[in-house]
Amino acid sequence: MDSFTPVFCGIVPPHLLDKLARAGDPAVAAAARRTLVADAAHRTGRRLTTVTGAPAPADEVVPGPQRTLYDAGNTTGLPGTKVRSEGDEPVQDATVNRAYAGLGATFDLLMTAYGHDSIDGAGLPLDATVHYDEEYGNAFWNGEQMVFGDGDGEIFLDFTGPVDVIAHELAHGFTQYSANFTYFGQPGALNESVSDVFGSLVKQYTLDQSADRADWLIGAGLLAPRVSGVALRSMKAPGTAYDDDVLGKDPQPATMADYVRTGRDNGGVHINSGIPNHAFYLLATQLGGKAWERAGRIWYDTMTSGRLQVDASFADFAAETVEAATARYGRGEEREAVVKAWSQVGVPAN
Amino acid sequence: MRIHVRRTGGFAGIERVAEVDTSGRPDAREWHALAEQAMGDGRDTPPVGVPDGFQYQLTVDGTTVYCADPRLSEAQRQLITRVLKEGS
Numbered sequence: 001m002d003s004f005t006p007v008f009c010g011i012v013p014p015h016l017l018d019k020l021a022r023a024g025d026p027a028v029a030a031a032a033r034r035t036l037v038a039d040a041a042h043r044t045g046r047r048l049t050t051v052t053g054a055p056a057p058a059d060e061v062v063p064g065p066q067r068t069l070y071d072a073g074n075t076t077g078l079p080g081t082k083v084r085s086e087g088d089e090p091v092q093d094a095t096v097n098r099a100y101a102g103l104g105a106t107f108d109l110l111m112t113a114y115g116h117d118s119i120d121g122a123g124l125p126l127d128a129t130v131h132y133d134e135e136y137g138n139a140f141w142n143g144e145q146m147v148f149g150d151g152d153g154e155i156f157l158d159f160t161g162p163v164d165v166i167a168h169e170l171a172h173g174f175t176q177y178s179a180n181f182t183y184f185g186q187p188g189a190l191n192e193s194v195s196d197v198f199g200s201l202v203k204q205y206t207l208d209q210s211a212d213r214a215d216w217l218i219g220a221g222l223l224a225p226r227v228s229g230v231a232l233r234s235m236k237a238p239g240t241a242y243d244d245d246v247l248g249k250d251p252q253p254a255t256m257a258d259y260v261r262t263g264r265d266n267g268g269v270h271i272n273s274g275i276p277n278h279a280f281y282l283l284a285t286q287l288g289g290k291a292w293e294r295a296g297r298i299w300y301d302t303m304t305s306g307r308l309q310v311d312a313s314f315a316d317f318a319a320e321t322v323e324a325a326t327a328r329y330g331r332g333e334e335r336e337a338v339v340k341a342w343s344q345v346g347v348p349a350n
Numbered sequence: 351m352r353i354h355v356r357r358t359g360g361f362a363g364i365e366r367v368a369e370v371d372t373s374g375r376p377d378a379r380e381w382h383a384l385a386e387q388a389m390g391d392g393r394d395t396p397p398v399g400v401p402d403g404f405q406y407q408l409t410v411d412g413t414t415v416y417c418a419d420p421r422l423s424e425a426q427r428q429l430i431t432r433v434l435k436e437g438s
Contacts, residue, residue, distance in 0.1 A: 076420065076427065138360045140402035142420055156362070165361065172401040183398055191401060219362070232362050247364055264356075266398070266405065270363025 063117045065107035066125040069096045072132045072147075079145060080129045095130045095160050099148060102166030103128060106198070109167075109205045110174070113292045114300045119170060120177040121304070126170065130160060139165060141172035155224055155246065162221045163206055168199035178303040179312065186313045188269035193276035197299055200235060201292040211284040211291040217241065235281040238274030254278045256314075256346030275345050276314060282341035287334065294334055298325045318342040318349035351378070353385050354409040355433040359418075361402045368437030384432075385410050387425035392417050406430055 065086065071093070072080035083096050090097045103126045110116040118124040127145035136149025139159040146169040148159040159165055175194050181187035196218050204214045218241075219232035229242020229250070238252035252274030253259055259275065262268045280299065284291035301324035302308070308320055321342070325335040342349035351372045358365050372378040385408075392408055392415025399405055399418030406417050408429070417426050 076422075078420065138362070138402065138404060138419075140361065140400055140419065142400045142403070147420070159361070168361070169402065175401075183401055195401070251363075264358040264365065264405075265363050266359060266396075270359065270361075 063111065063123055065104055065118065066123065067100055067103045067107075068125065068127050069100055070127065070129040071096065072129050074131050074134045074150070076133050078129055078132075078142070078147065079127060080131075093130075095148075095150070095158055098158075098160040099128050099130050099146075099166060102160065102163045102202075103146075103170060105163055105206050106167040106170045106202050109198075109202050109292060113205070113296060116174075116300070116304075119173040124173075124177070128166075128169075139169050141169050141176075143176065146170060146173075151222070151224075153224060155227055156222055157224055159222065162203070162219055164196075164199035164203040164218055164220075165222060166199075167202035168195040168218065171195040171198035174198065175303065179308045180310050181308075181312060182310050183266055183269060185267040185269075186272070187311050188266050189272040190276055190312060190314065190317050192269045192273035193280070194299070194303060196233060196235060196273060196277050197280050197296070201296050204290070205292055210289055211295070212288065214291065216281050233270075233274065233277065235274075235277040238278050252277075254345065275347065276317065279318070279341045279345045279347065282344050283337050286337040286341065294329070297328065298334065298338060301328055314347045315349070318347045322349050351382055351385065351411055352409075353381065353429070353433055353437075355430055355437065356407040356409075357404050357430070357434065358407075359399065359403060359405040366434060368434050370433050370437040384425055384429050388423065388429040389413065389415050391423035391426055397421070 067086050068082060069084040070080035071083045072078065083093065084091050084100055107118060107126065110118070118126065128148065129145060130148045132147045132149050135152040137152045137156040139146065139148045146166070151157045151159060172191070172195050175181060175191050181191040183191055199218055200214065200216060216236035217231035217234055220230060222232060223229050223242065227242065227247060228244040229247065231241045233250070233252060234241045238254040239250050241250040243249045251260065251271050253272065254274055255278070256275060260268045260271045262271070265271065280295060284295035287294050298321055302317065302320045305320060305324060308316065321338050322335060325338045329335065339349050352369060353372065354369045356365065356367045370381065372381045375381065388408060389410055394415065396405060396416040397418045400420065403419040406426070408415050408417070408426070422430070
């Protein structure tokens with residue numbers, strides 16, 4: 001299990017690895033499969049080495065994920081039948097393998113970038129159910145596990161397709177165990193935004209992309225070919241992800257000037273999340289480099305500071321990001337970039 | 351009987367609305383029984399639900415109740431599925 005093929009090290013998204021693992025070329029398939037089944041301790045060790053430039057102590061045991069995948073068999077019974085446990089070989093069902101890999105990628109980012117062991121910081125096992133209900137065009141976090149539908153095929157494809165969607169759901173668990181924002185109104189939109197931020201960061205991390213190279217899209221690859229749109233949300237340009245006869249137009253605002261007041265969707269949690277999403281994008285691109293390093297670190301520190309109320313407003317959250325940036329990086333360019341990013345979306349940060 | 355379903359929320363945050371008018375339908379009696387059961391299982395105010403879960407608003411002849419994934423009764427699930435599929 002110690003042999004890696006360098007080409008697959010952390011730059012190929014799990015879903016592509018999964019595809020490669022089933023490729024016709026035995027060499028490609030074997031290499032991809034090795035990478036897929038490699039346990040997270042190995043990957044974490046490698047990653048730490050590349051980040052720190054120094055080998056990890058030989059006796060250090062780096063925690064790995066404890067993943068369990070279930071198949072609901074197109075019913076609504078949860079969790080369903082156990083189909084793959086931690087360390088098991090890939091199974092025939094690509095949906096199961098994609099979810100497994102996506103959970104692993106999310107675990108990896110939290111562990112290697114922030115030293116956070118699983119979503120609760122204490123090694124919580126990661127459970128996910130796939131094939132929930134029939135033609136179910138959604139995925140959600142039920143407070144204990146992730147649930148993924150197959151999509152209806154008309155508008156939505158399989159929800160385990162994009163790694164950022166998998167990471168988005170898992171990040172709801174991270175939020176539940178950290179700031180625990182109420183799922184309504186502004187704290188609800190923050191809850192959604194944090195899931196989009198870490199969803200995008202996991203995608204960028206698996207692709208080893210810098211902020212200026214990332215697409216900053218959420219759900220790219222989720223929309224069926226007939227839909228006019230590139231994704232469900234754009235952090236770079238909220239409101240531009242889709243414009244379709246059936247779906248309508250992406251309703252996300254980028255700034256407070258266009259904040260949407262509504263009672264639907266828990267007070268517009270998937271709509272107004274565009275504002276903190278865009279602030280994060282502005283911060284990450286202003287700082288440059290890998291977004292999960294400084295920008296992501298500031299957001300992570302904010303979420304785990306223990307100082308945010310469950311009903312935090314955008315302004316409360318913004319002020320805390322300034323505090324977090326100052327605490328970690330001093331009164332330098334990071335703090336300045338955070339203040340500027342919030343200012344650009346119309347949220348007071350002081 | 352007019353059975354109206356509004357679905358909001360979900361990962362995509364995209365709303366869907368559909369309605370079935372049972373008058374003159376041969377299976378009207380079946381629809382009525384299902385709708386009554388589903389309405390009886392509903393709540394007067396929207397439950398908070400779970401992150402990215404769908405929220406539903408069921409309106410039958412002017413009366414509205416609420417429910418949310420994944421905690422739907424079997425009647426609610428059946429009614430919602432049928433209205434969203436067959437309604438307009």
